[in-house]
Amino acid sequence: MDIFSNNGRLQWVEAFIKGIPYARASGMYVTEVGEGRAGLGLPARDTWTGDTERGLIHPGVLSVLADTACGVAVGTALTEIEPFATLDLRMDYLRPALANQEIVCRAECHRVSRSVAFVRGELFQPGRAEPVAMVNATFMRATANTRRQERAGSAPTAAAPMSPDQAAASLSAPVSIEPSQVFQSTPADLPETLAIPPGRSPYVDFLNVHQQPQVDAGPVFRLPFKPDLIGNPILPALHGGVLAGFGETGMILHLVATNPGLQGVPRGVDFAIAYLRSAKPVDTFVQGTTVRQGNRVALVQVNIWQDDPQRPVAQARGHCLMPRGED
Template identity: 70%
Template sequence: MSIFTGNDRLAWAQAFISGIPYAVASGMTLTDIGPGRCSLLLPARSTWTGDAERKLIHPGCLSVLADTACGVAVGCAMEQIEPYATLDLRMDYLRPPVAETDLVCHAECHRLSRSVAFVRGELMQPGQSEPVATVYATFMRATAATRRKDLPAGQSVTSTTSAPDTQAPAPKASRPTPAEAASSLIAPASVEPSQVFVSRAADMPETLAVPVGRSPYVDFLNVHQQPQIDAGPVFRMPYKADLIGNPVLPALHGGVLAGFGETAMVLHLLATNPTLTAIPRSVDFAIAYMRSAKPIDTFAQSTTVRQGNRVALVMVSLWQDDPSRPVVQARGHFLMPREDD
């Protein structure tokens, strides 16, 4: 029998979302919930704008919302709450999302096996009858729920916010309360300060990836560009507490990694096509998660696999302290701008 009945499911989902620093910072709220499904709202903000000239939301904002909503849907499908994590996520961008307009993701866990959960969903904007994007995601069940021990030792640290240094509660024989069920997945939003490591070569010259104001979401991520190496430039996303998705481990939000990956691919196209006068538009995006991302700086480098007159296929690798051990690999198709666009 499911642990969820009536208000229990709502209480668990609200506790789950309030335990994700990124979700709290972005103002995500539940608008609907049921067995194996949920609807999650991302309120309009100018910060989410990816293309200020065309007034479009950055596709990374859609990925973060979709990843979070799909995660809630998985929890709502379980009979007994247990830790789980995103394996992969695919986004199809059907039409341009209008900036400074709310986004809602309707997600449904349509298959829950012993090891993997399968989720699908649609992202809508008020006033539109058709979705702006669709999402398909898979989640691995029974993942680690204890605080990580793989932060590098002997490096300088910076003070920020993360979870208390405690382990997840042991399973109870009796039915857990909604708060206990939520805490088995993620810590409460109000957490104690601790220290995390910053990974960056101090002598590596950098510049801002784009001029301030051209892409407010890239400004929010504070993406920096390092000198071009081999196939293209390296980009760095500095760590900050608002990017955490799981404060128990702690780990960066998987959707934030997706947003950074999409950003790095677009910036790669701009850097390797200096004649472009507009930002390439995302057609689709697929991301695979190799390992959880630590609360440190994250780096990305992309490769153009194929580029035609209208569409480019790009791959990106994200890493933290070792380029040979990526935390994420992703690929995406992009519509290259024309003069008449």
């Protein structure tokens, strides 16, 4: 397979998507491929709904699709196959994304340096000429891509170079997570409840987010691990977009929990996340802090961690539009 031909790129992208458990489970599909550009679609599902009252898609769903599409665009821009990982991702939500409709993200890798690739993109829904969101992301090139148990007691090493055919074969192979690879981080006797009543936000139900007891700094929310959340099956590691979606969920749930009597659900205006280290196949936690809250807009910062809140896997912040009766 010649990856530098259009047909070769298409085969590589399809294998790449097939090799990502989250992308495969969510039904992502390729819409277009070219040198340094890619388009991915997400089929309409009730699961992606974030606000059932308004009939809107959860912003985290857009972030996962955008992160994946941007990563694919980086792959099509490289002159040879190599590992890469998201450094940061920023989403700007231009207008509400309607539930139970397809979403398409078109991403372009517009600059590749020795160490970093820069990507921008837009997300659309069928029948709507204007984008519902825009994304900007940066990726680190040539990241270590070895399994965690192989790295124990030794310095990380980069994966050996593979031919396009070998890479496609490895990415399309079924993913098997060994029990020894799944870290347990949540005490079984820790009291907690579902973050929100079932049915109010199908996407939060899909993530199965739980809320732990209130503490002085604000509530802590837990994302239980499941294999469908894997983005890198080689390490293995959680999908970066899933971390973003969980961070956005924590941001919104924080505002709901700290504003008793709030009528309606806060709506994302923008969201930016920085990835500090890869996220293991383990329960993940998020806690928010309100930086500033006005009558219409609130700015929230969230810390996302796994084993230790002092060693976060990601940090994020975003603005939310606070609900009013006429919204």
